[in-house]
Amino acid sequence: MSRIIIAGAAQLGPIELDTPRKAVVQRMMELMREAHSKGCNVVVYPEMALTTFFPRWWFENQEEVDVFFERSMPNPDVAPLFELAQKLGVGFYLGYCELAEEDGRQRHFNTSILVNDKGKIVGKYRKVHLPGHAEHKPQDPWQHLEKRYFEPGDLGFPVWRTMGGVMGMCLCNDRRWPETYRVMGLQGVEMVLLGYNTPQLDQLGGEPAFIRVFHNNLSMQAGAYQNGTWVVAAAKAGNEGGIDMMGGSCIITPQGEIVAAAHTFDDELVVAKCDLDECRFNKENIFNFAAHRQIHHYKLITERTGAVAPTEDADA
Ligand code: CDT
DSSP: OOOEEEEEEEEBOOOOTTOOHHHHHHHHHHHHHHHHHTTOSEEEOOTTTTSOOGGGSOOSSHHHHHTTOBSSSSOTTTHHHHHHHHHHTOEEEEEEEEEEEETTEEEEEEEEEEEOTTSOEEEEEEOOOOOSOSSOOTTSSSOOOHHHHOOOOSSOOOEEEETTEEEEEEEGGGGGOHHHHHHHHTTTOSEEEEEEOOBSSOTTOOSOHHHHHHHHHHHHHHHHHHHTOEEEEEEBEEEETTEEEEOOOEEEOTTSOEEEEOOSSSSEEEEEEEEGGGHHHHHHTTTOHHHHOOGGGOHHHHHOSSOOOOOSOTTO
16 A cells, blocks of 8 residues: 555635534535645644634633534535545545533533545544633633633544554644654654644734744644654634634644645645655654653653642752
8 A cells, every 4th residue: 555645734714703614614625626636635624624713702601602513523514525525535634623412411522533535434533732711811802712612632642544554633732742742653653633723923912923833833843753753734824703813734744844834824725745654764763662762751741740840959
């Protein structure tokens, strides 16, 4: 089987509060057709691809929130995308808000699925690192209420052998955490698919836009390099709900280099030819985990959550 995967990062421009899902799905299908015409085997859509990034608003009632969630997948709104992808033989990653009935209660997750080139859902991931806050902050210019509207994912960071490679998924803020990539790296991941929604500025204006773009790239490039994996990242872009979204969708080699990147703040397909065998050099040399990791020194990573600095002064 070929070790070459042609990947497309399908960036989406703004989706407004009143944009119907059907209209978004039409845009996604257009990108899927373009991807197929460019030979793509897999297409990555952003986090929360079917709706606006609603956690920027405070909603008092749960019914107002639940309209952004999908109760089944595929559902009639999204089915045309699944059908087209299957017809074209293109796999895809889709980020959406999942409302699940589990353990006799309703559960809300920020979710992505991986659909193979035969149209089968082969994997599901639920966002682990939820950023933001749970309380209303009316003094802030906008909210980031993921901690209010979702519970943390409960599926860990699995990977799947599919479409000729080992694929993993994460969502937005997860991409900033080295643990995300390392847990997948330890399962031999060769391509990390991820979608994100990141404002160009933070709520309090503490970080200039260029620093935030730098952090975006830095995190993903480091994750790729340190684990010898491709990263395919698709963003929301442009002015959505009055907030400028960062965009910057890109594809990163297992050496950590950006090989293709978006140049607009609109719907745009970013394509790269990804040879999964390029993962081997890092995996077999500098980041040969079996040869070099010293796990007895890493215990704190799973035993301690927050940082605790020493109280004793070593200079005294
Ligand atoms: N959606 C999401 O996770 N967004 C966050 C915004 C944090 S602001 C630095 C992100 O990590 O991009």
